[in-house]
Amino acid sequence: MAQSESPNPSESLEQSSTRLSRRERRKLEMRGRILEAARELFSEQGFLETRVADVCERADIAQKTFFNHFPTKLDLLRDIAQTGIEELMFEIEDIRKAELCTRDRIHRFFGTVAAHISEAGPKSRELLVELVHLISGDAAERSQQVQRLHAAFRGIVEDGLALGDVTRRHDPQALTEMILGAYYVLIFNYANLDDFPIRERGEAAARILADALAPHPEEQHGAT
Numbered sequence: 175m176a177q178s179e180s181p182n183p184s185e186s187l188e189q190s191s192t193r194l195s196r197r198e199r200r201k202l203e204m205r206g207r208i209l210e211a212a213r214e215l216f217s218e219q220g221f222l223e224t225r226v227a228d229v230c231e232r233a234d235i236a237q238k239t240f241f242n243h244f245p246t247k248l249d250l251l252r253d254i255a256q257t258g259i260e261e262l263m264f265e266i267e268d269i270r271k272a273e274l275c276t277r278d279r280i281h282r283f284f285g286t287v288a289a290h291i292s293e294a295g296p297k298s299r300e301l302l303v304e305l306v307h308l309i310s311g312d313a314a315e316r317s318q319q320v321q322r323l324h325a326a327f328r329g330i331v332e333d334g335l336a337l338g339d340v341t342r343r344h345d346p347q348a349l350t351e352m353i354l355g356a357y358y359v360l361i362f363n364y365a366n367l368d369d370f371p372i373r374e375r376g377e378a379a380a381r382i383l384a385d386a387l388a389p390h391p392e393e394q395h396g397a398t
Contacts, residue, residue, distance in 0.1 A: 201243075204235065204243065207233045207235065208229060208233050208235065208240060208244070208250070209253065209254060210233075211229050211232035211233035212224070212229050212250050212251075212254060214232065215228055215229060215232055216251070216300070216301055217295065217297050217298060219297065220297040221247075221251055221301065222300065225247075226240055229247075229250070251301065255301060258301070259319060259322075262287075262323075263322065263326055265286060265287075266326040266327070266329070267326070269282055269283050269330070275334075275337065275339050276330065276331075276333065276334035276337065276339045276384070276387060277339070277384040277387070277388065279330055279333075279334075280330070281377075281380040281381075281384060284376040284379050284380040285376060285377065285380065287357070287360070287376060288360070288375070288376030289373070291361075291364060291372050292372050299364070302364060302365040323357070324350060324351075324354055327350045327353045327354050327357075328350040330353065331349045331387070332346065334387065338389070339388065340389065341387060341388060341389045342389070342393060343389075343393065349386075352383065352386065356379045356382075359379075360372070360375060360376060360379055
């Protein structure tokens with residue numbers, strides 16, 4: 175009688191690892207479906223008017239599945255807001271990679287932010303409110319998000335200093351905080367003021383910042 179082969183421990187571990195990986199992928203895919211459905215519904219009818227049941231119906235999942243991923247609807251909104259911050263970081267990085275002068279980089283950034291917000295429509299206001307709360311939340315969370323944004327804008331300033339099209343009359347830290355402050359004000363005002371002209375204010379902020387960052391004529395004269 176042929177003896178059965180004993181199981182190979184290494185194969186069992188590999189199979190277990192594969193199953194775990196498959197489960198994790200499925201979990202991520204399901205989470206992605208929920209987030210995508212929520213983004214669409216929040217954009218169409220707003221956060222307050224969207225029920226968990228609506229998200230489940232759009233994502234074609236059971237409510238139990240929803241709560242396995244998100245304890246509350248607010249947690250879902252915060253997750254989307256966090257994704258928005260990640261997208262903002264990628265946007266800044268792309269702008270830094272573009273062969274543009276600092277003035278054009280500033281205009282592109284504020285123009286892109288304003289365009290995205292405007293195209294999203296008024297129903298996106300609640301999402302922006304949550305993004306503002308996420309950036310200015312509890313001390314630990316605020317510190318992390320502010321540091322990331324600060325580092326991203328500091329990169330634009332340092333790039334400009336290397337290019338020679340950013341003033342050296344002011345401390346780079348102050349210049350960075352000026353850009354960060356303008357971004358905060360733009361988002362905060364849109365999130366809290368009805369009929370806020372986001373495109374016009376975005377263009378105005380870009381012009382003011384670009385002028386403030388530009389080298390003084392004395393600096394340009396000294397460089398020649």
